[in-house]
Amino acid sequence: MSAPAIAVKPKRRVWSGDQSARLLTLVFAASVLLVTVLLISQLWQSSGPSRAKFGLHFFAGTNWDPVAGDFGALPFVYGTLLTSVLALLISVPLGVGAAIFLAELAPPKWADACTFLVELLAAVPSVIYGLLGAFTIVPLLRDYVEPFLKSTLGEVPGVGVLFRGPALGFGYLAAGVVLAVMTFPFIISISRESLLEVPRDQREAALALGATRWESTSQVVVPYARLGILGSIFLGLARALGETMAVTMVIGNDPNIHASLLASGYTIAAVIANEFTEAVGKLYQSSLVELGLVLFLITIIINALARLLVMATRGKGTGTAA
Amino acid sequence: MRRRGVRKLVNNLMLAATGVCTLLTVSVLFVILGYLVWNGGKSIDWDFLTKLPLPQGQVGGGMANAIVGSAVMVGLAAVIGLPVGFLGGIYLAEFGNKAFASAVRYMADLLNGVPSIVIGVFAWTVVVAPMHSFSALAGGFALSLMLIPIALRSTEQFLLGVPRSLREGALALGAPQWKMVATVVVPAAMRGILTGMILGVARIAGETAPLLFTALNNQYWPTGLNQPVAALPVMIFTHAMSPFDDWHRQAWAAGLVLLAMVLITNITARWVLSRGTAVQKG
Numbered sequence: 001m002s003a004p005a006i007a008v009k010p011k012r013r014v015w016s017g018d019q020s021a022r023l024l025t026l027v028f029a030a031s032v033l034l035v036t037v038l039l040i041s042q043l044w045q046s047s048g049p050s051r052a053k054f055g056l057h058f059f060a061g062t063n064w065d066p067v068a069g070d071f072g073a074l075p076f077v078y079g080t081l082l083t084s085v086l087a088l089l090i091s092v093p094l095g096v097g098a099a100i101f102l103a104e105l106a107p108p109k110w111a112d113a114c115t116f117l118v119e120l121l122a123a124v125p126s127v128i129y130g131l132l133g134a135f136t137i138v139p140l141l142r143d144y145v146e147p148f149l150k151s152t153l154g155e156v157p158g159v160g161v162l163f164r165g166p167a168l169g170f171g172y173l174a175a176g177v178v179l180a181v182m183t184f185p186f187i188i189s190i191s192r193e194s195l196l197e198v199p200r201d202q203r204e205a206a207l208a209l210g211a212t213r214w215e216s217t218s219q220v221v222v223p224y225a226r227l228g229i230l231g232s233i234f235l236g237l238a239r240a241l242g243e244t245m246a247v248t249m250v251i252g253n254d255p256n257i258h259a260s261l262l263a264s265g266y267t268i269a270a271v272i273a274n275e276f277t278e279a280v281g282k283l284y285q286s287s288l289v290e291l292g293l294v295l296f297l298i299t300i301i302i303n304a305l306a307r308l309l310v311m312a313t314r315g316k317g318t319g320t321a322a
Numbered sequence: 323m324r325r326r327g328v329r330k331l332v333n334n335l336m337l338a339a340t341g342v343c344t345l346l347t348v349s350v351l352f353v354i355l356g357y358l359v360w361n362g363g364k365s366i367d368w369d370f371l372t373k374l375p376l377p378q379g380q381v382g383g384g385m386a387n388a389i390v391g392s393a394v395m396v397g398l399a400a401v402i403g404l405p406v407g408f409l410g411g412i413y414l415a416e417f418g419n420k421a422f423a424s425a426v427r428y429m430a431d432l433l434n435g436v437p438s439i440v441i442g443v444f445a446w447t448v449v450v451a452p453m454h455s456f457s458a459l460a461g462g463f464a465l466s467l468m469l470i471p472i473a474l475r476s477t478e479q480f481l482l483g484v485p486r487s488l489r490e491g492a493l494a495l496g497a498p499q500w501k502m503v504a505t506v507v508v509p510a511a512m513r514g515i516l517t518g519m520i521l522g523v524a525r526i527a528g529e530t531a532p533l534l535f536t537a538l539n540n541q542y543w544p545t546g547l548n549q550p551v552a553a554l555p556v557m558i559f560t561h562a563m564s565p566f567d568d569w570h571r572q573a574w575a576a577g578l579v580l581l582a583m584v585l586i587t588n589i590t591a592r593w594v595l596s597r598g599t600a601v602q603k604g
Contacts, residue, residue, distance in 0.1 A: 021500035025413030028406050029426045032474065035467060036429045039436070041446045097343030106335060106344070114348050116592065123521075123588050124581060125528025127555045131562050131577050132357060135570070184347055212333035241466050242437025244531040245559060269439045269531070276443070276535045292443040296436060303435035307428075 018083030039296075049282045056288065064255040064271075066279070071287040074293070075257050079172065079265040080295075083247060083263045084240040086176025086261070087183055092233055094180070095187030096222075099229075102188065103195035104217050115189060122185035130249030133178040134170075138250055141177070142169030146262050164176035165260045170252035173261045183236035190235060191312060194228020195221060238302040242295060244269035268295045355581070362578025365571040375541060375557075381568045385576055386492075387543050388552040391458065394544055395537060395553060398462025399469050404519055406466075407473020411515075414474070415481035416503050427475075434471040439466050442532040450536055456546060458551040461537030464500045465526045472525065476518025480511040517591045524587035528580055530555035554580055 050058065054071065061072020098118070101112040146167035154163035197220050206216035222229070252264025253274060268291045279285045323464055369384045376383035414423050445464035484507050492502035508515070530553075538550040539560060554576055558600075563575035 016502045017498050021503065022413070022417040025409045025417055028409035029413035029418070029423070029474075031406055032410060032426050032430050032433065032470060035470070036433055038448070039433075039440075039444045042444055043440075046447045046451075056427050094343045094347060097340040098347045101337075101340035101344040105340065114344060117348050117351050120585060120588055121354075123525065125530070125555060125584060127528070127530040127558045128354070128358070128577050128581055131558055131573060132354060134562055135356060135361075176538065181350055188347060212329055214336045215329070215331040218336070224537065238435055242435075242439070244437065244439040245555075249562060253502075269437060272439050272443065273531060273534055276446070277538065289443055290445070292440045296440045298433055299435060299437055299440075303432060307431060 019067065030263070039095070043289060043293040043296060047286050047293050050286040050290045053283060056285075058287075059294075062257060066275075066284050069281070069283055071283070073268070073291055075255050076266050076268045076271050076291060077294070078257050079175075080241055080267040082172055082261075082265070083175040083179055083251070083267060084237055086172065087179030087240045088233065088237060090176065090180035091184040091187055091236060095184040095232075096191055096229060098184070099188045099191035099232075100217060100222070101193060103192045104213075104221065111192075114164075115192060118185050118188050121181070122189075126182065126243060126245040127249075129178055129182055131244035133174060133246055133250040137177055138169035138174050141174055142167050146173070149262070161259045162261050163212045165258070165263050167262055168252060168264060170250055171262055171264045172251070172258075174250040174252075175247045175265075175267070176261075178250055179240045179243060182243060182246060182247075183240050186236045186239060187229075187232045189227045190232035194225040194232070194310070197228070198224045227312050231306045232304050234306030234309065238299045238306060241302065242269060242299045244273050248273045268292075290321070337377070353505070355585075358574065358578045358581050359378050362576075365575040366578060368576075370572060370575050373551075374440060375572075377541075378564065378569075379566055383572075385554065385557050385572060387540065388554045388557040388576070389579075391544050391551040392527060392554040393436075394547075394551065395458055395461040395465055395533070396523060398458065398547070399465035399526055400523055402462065403466035403469030403522075404473050407470045407522075408477050408519075409468070410474045411412065411477025411481065412503060412508070414478040416499070416507065427478075430471040430474050433467070434475070438468060438529055438531040439534075442534060442536055445532060445536045453548070455548060456536065456538035456550040459547045460539055461533045461551065461553065462547075464532035464536045465529060468526050468532065469522050470530060472522035473519055476522065477511075477515050480514030481507060483514065484510045497513040514595065519588055521591050524584050527586055528555055530559055534559075538569075557572045592595070 010135055054061065058071065058073050059077060062074045063070050063072045064075060065071075082174055102115055103130065106114065114115070146163075146169070149163045150167060154160050202220050204223055206220040207213075211219070244245060247267050248270040251267060251270055253266055253270065254264035255271070256267050258265060272288050272295075276285075276288050279288055371381060371384060371389070372386050373382075373384035374387055375385060412428070414427060418426070441464050445460050445467065449460035449463050453460070488506055488510055489502060492506040497505070524569075533553050533556050537553055537556070539556055540550045540552045543569070544551045558573050558576045561569040561576070564570075
């Protein structure tokens, strides 16, 4: 720093008000970093015994036997991925469709009201989705949907494998349906935002060239907002992968891999929720913690990707390239 | 080139399909609400709100201890989480230097996306395992970890909504930065900040997964912060999964109480924010 020619030495104070205010708030802001770092290191340390014993084989093992002390995570990883994919297969078309309607067609006042109602769904506690899932969706699937799927798709060679076995209600399909309901609020609200950010002249140019409303939407507006829509799908996926209560209550809790969607299964989050309190022994506990670590890493990566995608479209919308 | 009639037909069909999607998704909320009011409404009674749960299989009793337990842990989480989120949010909006503030912001968003069950495992490793006991303290700690990123980001957002002219006015009058923040910026954004905090608290009040192996459960009234304690969301889970009809009935009643709490706070918050003048909507 170059001193001014006639420098009056400022009164030296150890801490000015601004400095102490900055320091005080800084400490609290930094605590967020601290918590995150502590979280990762704790999960890493507490999963030590399991990582040492099983190594990467943990993810290939299909046997989960607490009595014999053999722990393989594959059935849970499979269940987690399968239920989330099922959920997205249902919620992406529904969610993107609704977002298009709310952004492009509905009068703004109505669209805002509908979006608010959909966003309320995101505030409903997951245990309530579980409650409704277990007492309404499961019986519905068991008595009507699953027998129907078995007698139609189940007879088709090839795909039929997915729809065989007893109709229990509790299983992958029920979890997928409940998760679909839990993910579409995210998809709708964020996709709609990115669609609304598409400049008006894009639409008008397409319409002026003689495109119909749908052609302008599907060939111009949606491709323009594709990163934001993709981001919303990733956010929904992260929520589906990490969802615990609703899935635990409808998945059926069976630590084996089944090809049929109608069969009972298990997910990473559900096995932690059900077994953690009863886990005796270092190895059992640390295996469950390692499952938690895996879930943490998967959701962190997907969330980070989603945020980057959403940020990228925001940048494009306002003209400041991100 | 397809014929004009076909294109028009496709246009109408697809637009109608998006309308159907909207109708389906919006109606889910009303289905949920209807089911809970129907099933919970006929189960909720004075006993449910004032009595302790009875042993498995017996008819009657209530969840009063779980309501108190939830209140204790949510209160604890608010006492820890809200000040941290509030002051951290002030740093991000007012004092932050660019690199560090964006690192904090990013971490807060990531923390917000961490599955709640993982937060539970973490709280178990740092509170339950060293104390050798499930406790209300551990439950409150786990919930506070979920509250911090929400409170932080919403505080920051509402502070950034305060118009620049207000800040410049205060600085032009000779106020130092801290005084400007404390007496001008924060009061101007207070309505939004409080609303955001109440929404955050409502959100964690419905969390179940972080409490399963931190607070565990309890048949009786809470006696101390170092004891296992019952919580309403956990009670819904255990009661719904039990084979007893009367427990199912109570699970519905508890679900109705929880959903009513969440929806009323969210709708009120929306209403308060839409009436806001000086502060942008969240």
